Amino acid sequence: MDQPEPTAPRGTLIDGVIETVRRRIASRSLTPGAKLPSVRAFARSAGVSTSTVVEAYERLAAEGAIRSRPGSGFYVESALAPLSLSDLGPRLDREVDPFWISRQSLEAEPGVLTPGCGWLPPSWMPEAGLRRALRTLARGEAESLTDYGPPLGFAPLRRLLSRRFADHGVEAPPDQIVLAESGTQAIDLLCRFLLEPGDTVLLDDPCYFNFHALLRAHRAKIVGVPYGPNGPDLERFAEACREHRPRLYMTNSAIHNPTGASLSPVVAHRLLKIAEEADLTIVEDDIFADLGDPSAPCLAAFDGLSRVVQVGSFSKTLSASVRCGYIAAPADWIEDLVDLRIATSFGGGRLSAELLHALLKDGGYRRHVEALRVRLAEATGETARRLKAVGVVPWIEPRAGMFLWCRLPEGVDASETARRALTEDVVLAPGDAFSLSRTAGGFMRFNVAQSGDPRLYDVLGRAMQAA
């Protein structure tokens, strides 16, 4: 706590106390509803008189920052200030707020180009298969249409997922798989299960921007580790483990968002060793894995679901409208995970799970993702070529996936470029939205499946020039 000069005039001393309290509220060392130190205790520790503290508290109460409870003391006001995620961290520029890209992408009207969004356009999705699955369900059992699902989720889908895990080298029996409402909700459930407020979580820098938002909602402390072309910087990773004693590390390994990089086997192996020494749990969000090489390494395969828990969904390959995610976790977590899921979302999304199962079981899925991989590889080459023509250079040539993480020309600010492009109906994904350290101001993520329209490159070129 900053200690005001005891020799300063009384007005300054009062302001000093007010400022100190405000700072402690802003930094959440005093959380809403918390009791402030007693007048006497504060006066003693700050080296000022009790009347100075009384006056400071009363002014803070008058402006609504704290509240007096007769006979009990002063409390940080909370009733009028519901939790706002934007208050939980430093106030970011609206351009690179973690929600900027989500909101702009989700709100985009027809005609708006969305190379900044993180999913495939409808024309890339298996529309005919989805229509077929809906018609199948329309003829199905009444229970499928009306009733809650079982606690772990629709069993045939969990059996199918178990076989898919086996194909990727992960031994996850169906009763170690829990369905969730979506991939995001699966991660959220794990955070609830594993984190206490104030726990530290390691994230890649850059990483998927929504990890930041999600972890702030859990009041976690986030520590970033620089991400390179083969995975996180291991020296910095080990250092962060020693220094911050994190509870969790959250990452995408098969295809990294936003960089498109893949974890190399040697990095995966060393990472797990460090995690073991630090007693660190890893949440591996493998939501893009099906777009990559099926034999690409994932941490869960190396580790065997002891320290690594894997999460996924089909929102990137089948449908984002049909919500369903899943978790493969250690056997002794399952009971408590399911209790927590029932408490917070009750009976699972049976219709969605049955729809996905109908789509997945007919073998068309494998052909669909193979076709997607070919189409994405072509679009990646084409998009890289066109971006280079306007001076935007991919950081790496990714082996798979939908993302190109690119460096803008020297001196061009990505956030400002994105803001300008938005006025011309193009939603871009500026680098700093993905970067905790905000060191990616010269980078931008492009979704190659959403970058086919030539108008993008005109708008981008103009916006960069203006920025």
Place this chain on the structure above:
Amino acid sequence: MDQPEPTAPRGTLIDGVIETVRRRIASRSLTPGAKLPSVRAFARSAGVSTSTVVEAYERLAAEGAIRSRPGSGFYVESALAPLSLSDLGPRLDREVDPFWISRQSLEAEPGVLTPGCGWLPPSWMPEAGLRRALRTLARGEAESLTDYGPPLGFAPLRRLLSRRFADHGVEAPPDQIVLAESGTQAIDLLCRFLLEPGDTVLLDDPCYFNFHALLRAHRAKIVGVPYGPNGPDLERFAEACREHRPRLYMTNSAIHNPTGASLSPVVAHRLLKIAEEADLTIVEDDIFADLGDPSAPCLAAFDGLSRVVQVGSFSKTLSASVRCGYIAAPADWIEDLVDLRIATSFGGGRLSAELLHALLKDGGYRRHVEALRVRLAEATGETARRLKAVGVVPWIEPRAGMFLWCRLPEGVDASETARRALTEDVVLAPGDAFSLSRTAGGFMRFNVAQSGDPRLYDVLGRAMQAA
């Protein structure tokens, strides 16, 4: 803190310190990861020597309850103890665990009778309408099948909900309505938005058992208020407001779960006055409202969405398999609520929302719920008659809904009865699962739509006799 006798032998003093720390961890006044008082501070406050505290801390560290961080002090262990809901409150008997009824109902195999469950059987749901809606969607736009929904949720459904709210006297424009994955998830989102860990929430006693589980997941302190035939006991409610300064009150007003009672207008009015004085926010879960009189009073109608936020879903009247809930909230909450929803579950359930919209817009819904009300009224009379024949007496004759809250014959324990009935494939809902004070051991909730099979009354009679 209990203060050990300073004159006791040193071994006893050490045990006293150990016991004190254990109790503070168990009661969560010391939460996992929290720093323990310094050895010196503890010794001073407990009136023992520092060497006594050092020895106590070291024994606690050896047994894994706390952990020493060199140079920093002692911390409550957390890495090895993932959050388990059952650890958050007093360990309840498995029979009356808040999850007991959910788990047994959700897991019930065909042939098991579930008079204890909280929803209608498939044969009561609008199966033909659901099949028709699925076929409509199968012919719909590709975006509906594949893409994320907008941040607030599918706009035509929000417009329809806004008109429904108006019919119930609640003015909620579409942009004050946010869709969620389910009614439970809607409440969960509000808890995240409104509660800090340690905040106090008022609940009816008895109330829907999952409120207990949900609030424990939010680490809220729960205070129960006795619920009578016309609503909560207002004197006790006001007293609880004065004494505990709660942040929230969570209730069902139109048809109360589990009692089937309805809030009377005069109680509603007085309740809102008390809430206003206490600056209390009310979450009104009106999930059963459509089963009752459309003109029945609800708190949101009296209050106009300033202090009352209303939550609902169609899981009780259309489908529990198609997950979709909604929140009507004050206008200035919406931006932050939506950010929080994106952070924790991303892009909403578009397919579910469009399916429900297709079902709701054709006018068949009104006829369906009217038919449901008639059928439920008949089943209520019939179930009450058959229950009375085995000595089980309804607490009130509810005006609407699916629940009969009943008193068992003198001396019969509901939890023991439920445990015995389960061995004969009947899932019952023992009263204490709904009661924070566990004063409903002689009560049981019956779902009249799930109580048509004569076998229930045989099994119930036998189980009560044995219990």
